Amino acid sequence: MNNFDVTVIGGGPAGLAAAIKACDEGARVLLIEREERLGGMLKQCIHDGFGLSRFGERLAGPEYVERFMDKLSEKTVDVRLLTFVTRIEKTAEGFCVVTVSRDGLERISTKTIVLATGCRERTAKQVFIHGTRPAGVFTAGTAQHFTNRLGVMPTKKCVILGSGDIGLIMARRLTLEGAKVLGVYEINPTPSGLTRNIHQCLHDYDIPLYLSHTVTRVFGADRLEAVEICEVDESYKPIESTKVRVDCDALIVSVGLIPENELAESVGVELDSHTKGPVCDCQLMTSVDGIFSCGNALHVNDLVDFVSASGELAGLSAAHYAKKAQCKVNIKIGNEFLYLVPQQLDLNADNSRVTFYFRSKAVREKSLLRLTVDGQEVFKRVYPFLRPPEMQQLVLNMDKFAVQNGSDVRFSIEVAE
Amino acid sequence: MKSFNCIGCPKGCLLCVEEENGEFTVTGNTCENGKRFAISEMTEPKRTICSTVKTVFEDAPVLPVKVSSDIPKDRIFDVMREINAVLLDKRIDRGDTVIENVLGLGVDVISTSDILNRK
Structure with a gap:
């Protein structure tokens, strides 16, 4: 059978949650995964701390995601592994999803699509580093794959660029396995990862963190031999006089994640320049009718629990999708925000329980979040602090705020008294 | 303070x-x-350890493991030595014990994945 109500693309935590939910709601569901095993990146995230809010337990990545895989195996979801989506076409009934696998090319007809394609790491080539192109320059995720899936150590002595969570986790992991991590260098004046990871991954193992520092050059012909480190000024410009050479056999970069949305863009899904993910309404439907987005493809989350929740919402919405008139109102944000999702409100939908996720642009002390509709304050909340690495979740009944077609709906953050 | x-x-x-x-x-x-x-x-500062043990199986050369509860922080590298001495030749399941009562600390090293056993 190649005819489905909901086709979920991506078998990580978001896609698993979406497929399970859509199936529970009675939809005929297809789940497509390009790897030979479901689970996405959590297969290699062997550290614990997953599922605190969903299960009240501190699970390792595989433990968390395998609970969903167990659940999925009880459902009637059609799962296709080692299958890659090459194209999505719009049809009269919905969409045609073109896949390649060992069975060759297939055309699948589906009413709706849930994009659960996750995110990708920014590579060393996407940050400005001079020098040769030796082996030994890895993204943190690649180093993690080597260490945790293949059982091969990628380094004996390394430098980590960027203080994102995966970089911090890998600093600890490589140290546990006997490698020397000389330091974590962060170009920003504040860490990019969660505070608890700074404590349990770096402080616990006496790994130094150098803020306002970056790698400016790599040395080595076949294998990396050293990197050049520079302090940077307030405008992120390297200060020449602070240049030092550090001998190492690997440079591990943890410099950010970007939602993967090539497929989305190819069918005209509008992206948000802040999140790099699709612009969605509160049901997680994108600008293309019948295409939904969730998980790290929608925006990069710091907790998998949020990823699963958004997958469930996208799966639920896709299962109940029916073409109907929409009345979309943009939700505006002040420039104190890094981003806020969802970005739109469809007034013809049920918005009695909307979950917003947001990050502040800068580290802030006691702050007041305010929501106004046509200039009238309808909601406010005080936060003791806001930090860009720590995403905030806010659940609101938007139906009670009398939003109308053309209303000005606006979130702002200001200093709290 | x-x-x-x-x-x-x-x-x-x-x-x-x-x-x-x-x-x-x-x-x-x-x-x-x-x-x-x-x-x-x-x-008495305590921490958990999450790591991997080597296996004889080509489809999964390493299996993710963790300690069943927190251990004293100053014993982390002792326990890591025990974990790294294992070569697993049984297709065990998630939650199964890999090392019982490791170094007499009263905790087990257990598998955190069914990668060796999933149908």
Whole structure:
């Protein structure tokens, strides 16, 4: 059978949650995964701390995601592994999803699509580093794959660029396995990862963190031999006089994640320049009718629990999708925000329980979040602090705020008294 | 007074601990776990270990494992040596024991994945 109500693309935590939910709601569901095993990146995230809010337990990545895989195996979801989506076409009934696998090319007809394609790491080539192109320059995720899936150590002595969570986790992991991590260098004046990871991954193992520092050059012909480190000024410009050479056999970069949305863009899904993910309404439907987005493809989350929740919402919405008139109102944000999702409100939908996720642009002390509709304050909340690495979740009944077609709906953050 | 971040959850509260005659006063915590963590940090710091053990199987050369509960922080590298001495030749399941009562610490090293066993 190649005819489905909901086709979920991506078998990580978001896609698993979406497929399970859509199936529970009675939809005929297809789940497509390009790897030979479901689970996405959590297969290699062997550290614990997953599922605190969903299960009240501190699970390792595989433990968390395998609970969903167990659940999925009880459902009637059609799962296709080692299958890659090459194209999505719009049809009269919905969409045609073109896949390649060992069975060759297939055309699948589906009413709706849930994009659960996750995110990708920014590579060393996407940050400005001079020098040769030796082996030994890895993204943190690649180093993690080597260490945790293949059982091969990628380094004996390394430098980590960027203080994102995966970089911090890998600093600890490589140290546990006997490698020397000389330091974590962060170009920003504040860490990019969660505070608890700074404590349990770096402080616990006496790994130094150098803020306002970056790698400016790599040395080595076949294998990396050293990197050049520079302090940077307030405008992120390297200060020449602070240049030092550090001998190492690997440079591990943890410099950010970007939602993967090539497929989305190819069918005209509008992206948000802040999140790099699709612009969605509160049901997680994108600008293309019948295409939904969730998980790290929608925006990069710091907790998998949020990823699963958004997958469930996208799966639920896709299962109940029916073409109907929409009345979309943009939700505006002040420039104190890094981003806020969802970005739109469809007034013809049920918005009695909307979950917003947001990050502040800068580290802030006691702050007041305010929501106004046509200039009238309808909601406010005080936060003791806001930090860009720590995403905030806010659940609101938007139906009670009398939003109308053309209303000005606006979130702002200001200093709290 | 000592101050450090809680590692119990992503909030990462900044905890302050004051010691007076063996009694601890904790501030900055937003839950009971924070208080427990703060006192444990002052008396007997504990941590978990998540790692991998080598296997004989080509489809999964390593299996993810963890300790069944926290161990003293200063024994981490001792336990890592035990974990790295394992070569697994049975297709065990998630939750199964890999090393029982490791180094007599009263905790087991257990599998955290069914990668060797999933149909």
